[in-house]
Amino acid sequence: MSKNVFTHLEKFLLKLEEFDRQSLPLDTYRWFRYLTFEVVTDIGFGADYDMISHGELNHPFKSFLGPQIERIPLSWMPKSLREWRLAEVRTEEHARGGLQKWLEQKNQGIAGHRVDILQRLIEHGEKNPEDKLTEKELVTEIMEIMLAGGDTTASTVTYACYEITRFPEVQDKLRKALKDAIPDASAPITLEMLEAIPYLDWTVKEMLRMHPTIPSSLERVVPPKGADVAGYHLEGGTIVCMQAFTQHRQEEIFPKPEEFQPERWEHADAKMRANLLAFSSGARSCVGQNLATMQMKIHMGMILRKYRIKGHPDTTPYSMEPLDFFQGKPRAGKCLLYFEKDE
Numbered sequence: 001m002s003k004n005v006f007t008h009l010e011k012f013l014l015k016l017e018e019f020d021r022q023s024l025p026l027d028t029y030r031w032f033r034y035l036t037f038e039v040v041t042d043i044g045f046g047a048d049y050d051m052i053s054h055g056e057l058n059h060p061f062k063s064f065l066g067p068q069i070e071r072i073p074l075s076w077m078p079k080s081l082r083e084w085r086l087a088e089v090r091t092e093e094h095a096r097g098g099l100q101k102w103l104e105q106k107n108q109g110i111a112g113h114r115v116d117i118l119q120r121l122i123e124h125g126e127k128n129p130e131d132k133l134t135e136k137e138l139v140t141e142i143m144e145i146m147l148a149g150g151d152t153t154a155s156t157v158t159y160a161c162y163e164i165t166r167f168p169e170v171q172d173k174l175r176k177a178l179k180d181a182i183p184d185a186s187a188p189i190t191l192e193m194l195e196a197i198p199y200l201d202w203t204v205k206e207m208l209r210m211h212p213t214i215p216s217s218l219e220r221v222v223p224p225k226g227a228d229v230a231g232y233h234l235e236g237g238t239i240v241c242m243q244a245f246t247q248h249r250q251e252e253i254f255p256k257p258e259e260f261q262p263e264r265w266e267h268a269d270a271k272m273r274a275n276l277l278a279f280s281s282g283a284r285s286c287v288g289q290n291l292a293t294m295q296m297k298i299h300m301g302m303i304l305r306k307y308r309i310k311g312h313p314d315t316t317p318y319s320m321e322p323l324d325f326f327q328g329k330p331r332a333g334k335c336l337l338y339f340e341k342d343e
């Protein structure tokens, strides 16, 4: 799986070079989304939208709004909202199209048809007919992977790049750690090499702590018989929730919480580990967390091995303030940064 991530990232690095040659800032929020959708649709069902070459022309997700908007007839909506609603319709069309194409290729026995998440879902259904998913359910699964897996990782990496321009000493340490571990910039880099770099691991944890991509409350319902939690009795049916954003800012667990300090993870105690909740916790926590962590290590490691990231005057604490649309988004809807190749 990591091979797919490296392949897409190589394309992304060419794009960075293009921007750097022209001394242009890159809207990281936009381009990381292209990158992560490429990865997730490839691993999910073998699609290749090639967004990194074509930009957003083919993008099914220019924006996405929750199901509440489905109830409003399209003709009543202002143009901007209609675009959002249509984006959702287009997403479903892409998912359905992706499934059809995938099934055609499988039926034709096209050589090299890879094992992806869809293959596993279908195979499981073939072996266990009672679990077999209908076409509609498969489309829903594809949509969920696309929607849950792309923006989330992209937003986390965007905020990380922004934070390391605010904390240059972190950028220096991370780049040094990468250069020490991978002295030859032109040598092929593997996941194993990146996974062996503690400072990169701490940086990824700190990215997740400081900017959990879902800052919203995640609701759970207390089972009918009720529950006792931390000395409180909760009646059955009560809705309870927690928020990673506030949990990650508890001073007594994470001192100076507004500072981006990967070092804090060097001697992480059990309390810190238990309170890192960016992927939520328990039975309904993120199923894509290993993939997301792998991607973040590859993206941050490969980019920072070769590039220094510099701020842009339009990218400020105000423009980057995360607004809560269930998933957090920068207030300005963009994050301009310079990527300067130095090796």
Ligand code: HEM
Pocket: 040, 144, 145, 148, 149, 150, 152, 153, 156, 212, 213, 214, 218, 219, 277, 278, 279, 280, 283, 284, 285, 286, 287, 288, 289, 291, 292
């Ligand atoms: C940094 C990246 C990511 C973060 C921070 C993140 C965070 C989360 C969180 C907090 C939840 C739980 C929501 C809840 O409790 O209601 C969740 C669920 C989910 N995530 Fe992620 N996610 C990330 C990346 C991914 C990726 C890459 C994929 C898949 C390819 C993915 C697939 C899913 C799915 C399918 C669910 C629903 C699980 C269920 O309902 O049982 N996520 N994610």
